Amino acid sequence: MTTDGQPPGPPAVPPAADSLETKGPSDGEWLRVHPASPFVRGWVALAAITFFLGRDVVERTLQGQPVFEDGFARRAPWLLGGGAVVLAVAVLGFVLTWYFTKYQVSGGYVRAKSGLLFRQHRQARLDRVQAIDIVQPLLARIFGLAELKFEVADAGESAVRLAYLKLDDARQLRATILARASGAVSSGTVSAAAAGAGTVSAAAAGAGAGSADSPGARHFAQPAHEAPEFTVLAVPPSRLIGSLLLSEQSFFIVVGGFASVALSVLTENRAFYFYLVPAALGLAAGYWNFFNKGYNFTAAVSPDGIRLRYGLLDTQAQTLPPGRIQALKIAQPPLWRPFGWYRMQVNVAGYGASGNAAEGNTRTILLPVGKLAEVMAMLSLVLPDPGTDRPAAVFAAGLTGRDSDAGFVTTPRRARLLAPLAWRRNGYTATDTALLIRAGRWWRELVVVPHQRTQSLALHQGPVARRFRVADLVLHTTAGPVAPRLTQAGLDQARQLFNEQSARARLARKRQTTEQWLRQVAPGATVQLPVRQSPGTPTPGVPLPGAAASDARIHHQQEGQQHG
Amino acid sequence: MPTEAIDPPDIAWQRVSPTYLTVRLVEWALANLLAVLVLSAPLVFVLLGWWLWPPLWLAVTIPAAMLLVALWRLALIPRQVRAIGYAERDDDLLVRSGIFFQRTLAVPYGRMQYVDIAVGPMERGLGLCTVKLHTASPGTNARIPGLPAAEGARLREQLAARGEARLAGL
Structure with missing residues (x-):
């Protein structure tokens, strides 16, 4: 365990040993990304240049005309030369970007350098890694490359991207980063611990899920x-x-479609249909995007956290380490209700701040569509300790119940005029580990915020709410799709919750001592790795609420150890 | 209308400096009087006979309504300033504000990422400052305006020290 997780060389054994020898002592050697990566990233530019150069030639050849007309022939060498120079400059630029892009994993940090003229150094603390993704756009996928991207909760710019690495190398690096981040492996660990960790990796390999390589x-x-x-x-x-x-x-498309057809019939204006074409194209693109991103969505559990994989053409594998989820929302639009489908979205630090909104949207989806049993299974993963004896009942009440089932406190009756439909749904309950806020009669929604993730909280009250003696309680979490807000709670309950919630959040924070989640386990952290795995085994395939509950109990014990 | 405050009882609120009222009044004057003046321009033009279109009643009503709103807000300002308060508890800082739209905010010391002190030209002249607290959440809008400079510095040091002692991860 003296080395860090540098991607080993080719899979044959002697070269691997070789690469270990070269990379062994250099904890913190600067490595480069795959040489092909700038071309994979900049293929559009290359294709454009080639297209403009080649189109004319090809067209002329096809039409049987001489490639160079008389008038053109004199200028042709210049044009071709110019094109070649442009191409060469582009390629040189790519090579230089590649040459100057380096990364290093050492100590508790990942460092990435890039840029020729404008140099950029970025370093990320490993114990602050919030989530780690392996992204494969279509072209990269064809070449077997992958981008490694991780979100770090440090100040400022959060995402660190390494594009592109060989897929195996990316996986390896991910494993290394997660191992360091979890505290299972540390460069400072003495050899005894290293030996322990070695057996772990051996055991892990023995338990190995599809490590068919060597x-x-x-x-x-x-x-x-x-x-x-x-x-x-x-x-x-x-x-x-x-x-x-x-x-x-x-739903809105159907309504809009009917409306526009009715309009065009009424006004006898056929031209109206033309306006629908771009709209339809845009919608088709939107649907395609959802389908492409959501296709083949699978969730898996590993000691490193939850793995989410999805994508049809571009694939992505996200890893959310345990306890990194800041807030969680389970929603059910009215049309999904007959099928019992739910959608789960999460706030993870860094995801919400992602520059690309569409990207941020897909990455925050924990479950695009799932039945109640799957929702419960996911809940048991992200909230291993539900903090209650009967999680299934509590969460079911949060999803579908109303009034005070399972201990929910709803909007008082006196304020029913403010929310004539939803007042029996709007409510909250607190377990030992999380606050549950439910809302909506038609658009059902349940928001779960772990106590130790609450950043700050506020009570709001407007003049109308004051007449009815109700108030809103807002919990602040990191940027993302989930904005926890308890609406129209009775004033006394809201005030009480405000105080209690401050206290609970404080206690929960005290229990959570370190960001390295395996370190939170008492001594023998590394040995926990394979052990932790075994209780997870029965999880797949039996995600019934009861099973989720029992599974949750098991996790509870582990979590208890962690918090001890 | 019942005027029960939403904040938890038994909290000794620290109030901001009364001189902050001056800052708010000047801000109010700049924003509202300017608006009233601009909106009165058509009235002047109509009275001078340069413009024909806006009828006299409309030209009078709009600035008058604006002036009424402005005066109403002026009347509220002293109460709004008095409503701003903060309290340092053992583990969190409470900030309250507002009369009609009340807000009480609790920021745990361990969650603070950094503390800012901002001083505008007006505030500098009066020896005031504004303390802002930032957590990892963009929703935390914790701002205490109108603190005397010394109190602001003390508060910042105090918050920084407490934050350091109770620092928690994300």
Whole structure:
């Protein structure tokens, strides 16, 4: 365990040993990304240049004309030369960007350098890694490359991207980063711990989920083996299509379509249809985007956290380490209700701040569409300790119940005029580990905020609410799709909750001592790795509420140890 | 209308400096009087006979309504300033504000990422400052305006020290 997780060389054994020898002592050697990466990133520019150069020639050849006309022939060498120079400059630029892009994993940090004229250094503390993604756009996928992207909760710009690495190398690096981040492996650890960790990686390899690449001996040499994982759920494409067809936007499209047809019939204006064409194209693109992103969605659990994989053409594998979820929302639009489908979205630090809104949207989806049992299974993963004896009942009440089932406190009756439909739904309950806020009669919604993730909280009250003696309680979490707000709670309850919630959040923070989640386990952290895995085994396939509950109990014990 | 405050009882609120009222009044004057003046321009033009279009009643009503709103807000300002308060508890800082739209905010010391002190030209002249607290959440809009400069510095040091002692991860 003296090395860090530098991607080993080719899979044959002697070269691997070789690469270990060269990379062994250099904890913190600067490495480069794959040489092909600038071309994969900039292929559009290359294709454009080639297209403009080549089109004319090809067209002329096809038409049987001489490639160079008389008048053109004199200028042709200049043009071609110019084109070649442009191409060469572009390629040189690519090569230089590649040459100056380096990364390093050492100590508790990942550092990335890039840029020729404008140099950029970025360093990220590993114990602050919030989530780590492996992204494969279509072209990169064809070449077997992948981008490694991770969100770090440090000040300022959060995402660190390494594009592109070989897929295996990216996986390896991910495993290393997660191992360091979890505290399972640390460069400062003494050899005894290293030996322990070595056996862990061996054990992990033994338990190995699909590590079909090489003989076992190599696993001992490898720094951090990829953690084994178990698939918890998969979303069938049929359900994804169904959910898209029955989504809120489909409803409005149908209404809009009828309205425009009616309009054009009434006004006898055929031209009206033309306006629908771009709208339809845009919508088709939107649907395609959802389908492309949501296709083949699978969730798996590993000691490193929850793995989410999805994508039809561009694939993405996200890893959310345990306890990194800041807030969670389970929603059900009215049209999904007959099918019992739910959608889960999360706030993860860094995801919400992602520059690209569409990207941020897909990354915050924990479950695009799932049945109650799957929702419960996911809940048991992201909230291993529900903090209550009967999680199934509590969460079911949060999803579908109303009034005071399972201990929910709703909007008082005196304020029913403010929310004539939803007042029996709007409510909250607090378990030992999380606050549950439910809302909505038709658009059902349940928001879960772990106590230790509450940033700050505020009570709001406007003049109307004051007449009815109700108030809103807002919990602030990191940027993302979930904005927890308890609406129209009775004033006394809201005030009480405000105080209690401050106290609970304080206690929960005290229990959580370190960001390295395996370090939170008492001594023998590394040995926990394979052990932790075994209780997860029965999870797949039996995500019934009861099973989720029992599973949650098991996790509870572990969590208890962690918090001890 | 019942005027029960939403904040938890038994909290000794620290109020901001009364001189902050001056800052608010000047801000009010700049914003509202300017608006009233601009909106009165058509009235002047109509009275001078340069413009024909806006009828006299309309030209009078709009600036008059604006003036009424402005005066109403002026009347509220002293109460708004008095409503701003903060309290340092053992583990969090409470900030309250507002009369009609009340807000009480609790920011745990361990969650503070950094503390800002902002001083505008007006505030500098009066020896005031504004303390802002930032957490990892963009929703935390914790701002205490109108603190005397010394109190602001003390508060910042105090918050920084307490934040350091109770620093928690994200």
